[in-house]
Amino acid sequence: MEVTREIPSARRVLAETRRSGRRIAFVPTMGALHVAHVSLMKAAKHASGYLVVSIFVNPTQFAPGGDFERYARDEAGDLEICQKAGVDLVFIPPPEAMYRPDATTTVHVARLTDTLCGPCRPGHFDGVTLVVAKLFNIVQPDVTYFGEKDFQQLAVIRRMVRDLDMPIEIVGCPTIREPDGLAVSSRNAYLTDAQRRQATSLYRSLCAARTRIQAGARNPVELAAHMRRIIDEAGPANVDYISVVDPDSMQPVQRIDKPVLIALAVHVGPARLIDNLLVDPHRTAD
Amino acid sequence: MEVTREIPSARRVLAETRRSGRRIAFVPTMGALHVAHVSLMKAAKHASGYLVVSIFVNPTQFAPGGDFERYARDEAGDLEICQKAGVDLVFIPPPEAMYRPDATTTVHVARLTDTLCGPCRPGHFDGVTLVVAKLFNIVQPDVTYFGEKDFQQLAVIRRMVRDLDMPIEIVGCPTIREPDGLAVSSRNAYLTDAQRRQATSLYRSLCAARTRIQAGARNPVELAAHMRRIIDEAGPANVDYISVVDPDSMQPVQRIDKPVLIALAVHVGPARLIDNLLVDPHRTAD
Numbered sequence: 001m002e003v004t005r006e007i008p009s010a011r012r013v014l015a016e017t018r019r020s021g022r023r024i025a026f027v028p029t030m031g032a033l034h035v036a037h038v039s040l041m042k043a044a045k046h047a048s049g050y051l052v053v054s055i056f057v058n059p060t061q062f063a064p065g066g067d068f069e070r071y072a073r074d075e076a077g078d079l080e081i082c083q084k085a086g087v088d089l090v091f092i093p094p095p096e097a098m099y100r101p102d103a104t105t106t107v108h109v110a111r112l113t114d115t116l117c118g119p120c121r122p123g124h125f126d127g128v129t130l131v132v133a134k135l136f137n138i139v140q141p142d143v144t145y146f147g148e149k150d151f152q153q154l155a156v157i158r159r160m161v162r163d164l165d166m167p168i169e170i171v172g173c174p175t176i177r178e179p180d181g182l183a184v185s186s187r188n189a190y191l192t193d194a195q196r197r198q199a200t201s202l203y204r205s206l207c208a209a210r211t212r213i214q215a216g217a218r219n220p221v222e223l224a225a226h227m228r229r230i231i232d233e234a235g236p237a238n239v240d241y242i243s244v245v246d247p248d249s250m251q252p253v254q255r256i257d258k259p260v261l262i263a264l265a266v267h268v269g270p271a272r273l274i275d276n277l278l279v280d281p282h283r284t285a286d
Numbered sequence: 287m288e289v290t291r292e293i294p295s296a297r298r299v300l301a302e303t304r305r306s307g308r309r310i311a312f313v314p315t316m317g318a319l320h321v322a323h324v325s326l327m328k329a330a331k332h333a334s335g336y337l338v339v340s341i342f343v344n345p346t347q348f349a350p351g352g353d354f355e356r357y358a359r360d361e362a363g364d365l366e367i368c369q370k371a372g373v374d375l376v377f378i379p380p381p382e383a384m385y386r387p388d389a390t391t392t393v394h395v396a397r398l399t400d401t402l403c404g405p406c407r408p409g410h411f412d413g414v415t416l417v418v419a420k421l422f423n424i425v426q427p428d429v430t431y432f433g434e435k436d437f438q439q440l441a442v443i444r445r446m447v448r449d450l451d452m453p454i455e456i457v458g459c460p461t462i463r464e465p466d467g468l469a470v471s472s473r474n475a476y477l478t479d480a481q482r483r484q485a486t487s488l489y490r491s492l493c494a495a496r497t498r499i500q501a502g503a504r505n506p507v508e509l510a511a512h513m514r515r516i517i518d519e520a521g522p523a524n525v526d527y528i529s530v531v532d533p534d535s536m537q538p539v540q541r542i543d544k545p546v547l548i549a550l551a552v553h554v555g556p557a558r559l560i561d562n563l564l565v566d567p568h569r570t571a572d
Contacts (some may be wrong), residue, residue, distance in 0.1 A: 021305075055491075070309055103448075104445060104449065105393065106393070106394045106396070108392045111390045134449075134451045137450055137451040137452045137453060140453065163389045163390065163420075165293065165423040166423045167426065169424060188443075202433050
């Protein structure tokens with residue numbers, strides 16, 4: 001496994017790989033690697049000969065006063081996980097290599113970022129699209145892997161790649177969950193034991209919504225209210241949103257008559273947690 | 287010479303070229319090819335084994351009511367010029383292959399687009415950066431060539447490529463001029479003989495400004511006023527701007543004490559003409 005911190009050396013290694021005819025897979029991360037990242041790496045390694053992982057806690061996708069400073073950083077642990085997962089190249093650029101003081105270019109995906117996490121986190125998706133565009137141009141992968149836990153992010157990146165004709169295949173991978181259903185996230189580490197138990201209400205509310213839809217519920221407003229009750233019963237939580245949206249456009253639906261994404265963002269203690277479930281109203285419970 | 291109108295077939299041809307180890311040079315154009323385009327093609331062909339030219343009159347960089355409809359189109363003539371210039375691949379996408387109705391991604395370069403043609407042509411540079419980003423991702427050239435006549439465009443594209451870490455070298459090529467100094471442009475075809483003679487005042491005003499700077503003039507406001515007089519004396523013209531800017535930032539300078547770009551945009555009859563000159567105050571007349 002090679003580790004590089006510089007853009008030119010990453011390019012050199014990757015140019016050689018490309019010349020050898022190998023297909024390059026890429027998993028961009030913010031480090032603090034856990035089983036969900038490992039699932040992406042395994043999918044990537046399985047599909048492709050050569051696996052690149054980037055570790056970059058991207059400052060531009062955090063709001064001022066957000067959790068950028070306390071976001072977990074454990075490079076030694078991350079490198080061990082990469083090694084075990086069969087990663088070929090780890091790219092760990094310092095912030096100053098990624099952002100020049102006089103940079104003025106932005107990449108914006110409109111519409112898809114108007115809903116869900118967009119209004120709650122102003123500038124967040126612009127930070128994501130910019131850093132992902134840069135990483136894609138540095139790594140030039142054939143295929144990249146993103147988790148469906150960040151469903152809106154995945155949709156935004158797919159749209160950017162399509163609209164800018166980037167020659168990259170995007171693969172979405174299923175959300176990895178703890179045994180009790182909580183979506184695995186670096187931010188779960190912020191929770192006390194009690195908050196950790198409380199946080200299971202998010203997935204429970206999603207499953208309850210799915211059950212209701214599959215039993216014939218079609219009204220997104222009633223559904224969100226029901227989910228809200230489940231979350232409130234579990235303890236004090238600050239709900240950013242509970243929404244039922246079209247999984248392609250990210251726009252709220254008026255009536256659930258085709259597959260929908262149910263998505264939520266809830267502050268439990270110090271952690272802002274997100275989760276979602278894709279539900280097809282025409283399929284019965286599985 | 288191959289000609290393709292489809293993105294997938296262009297990608298296929300180019301992937302094969304890349305596999306053969308050849309360096310790919312690219313000259314994006316809006317067609318209506320003339321000697322200035324040929325000079326870019328010759329520079330590109332000379333530096334690189336394989337030359338791609340795109341012909342695409344990009345609707346998103348024209349204002350509503352601009353000259354998109356009457357912009358010259360002569361595919362047969364263009365192909366003949368490409369053939370003679372040794373072009374290997376001509377890419378002529380139809381608009382519907384480039385822009386999907388539900389596209390929502392934009393690429394914006396701030397600051398550099400605040401001055402000169404930016405305020406006069408709202409949305410123009412966003413149209414340019416979007417189409418150039420797309421073409422770069424389709425062609426994936428090693429090196430591309432742009433004319434210095436569109437100096438601000440060149441600066442904007444350089445900035446985009448740098449900020450997004452696109453692995454592409456950008457080469458600026460000198461403005462090609464008619465024997466009387468008028469910068470060669472497709473839009474010169476809009477001029478009557480009288481307007482054509484009048485239009486020579488643009489370059490004359492630039493040369494006069496250079497002479498004054500090299501003789502010690504340091505005040506950009508006085509300089510612009512002098513240029514304005516030269517242009518007005520030649521006939522009725524609608525001046526969009528006459529500016530003295532820093533050639534890196536495109537911001538107006540208060541005093542000319544290092545190399546500056548003198549740039550202007552002037553409507554002569556039905557044609558909006560632009561021109562510019564890079565002037566070093568510490569070099570004497572050449």
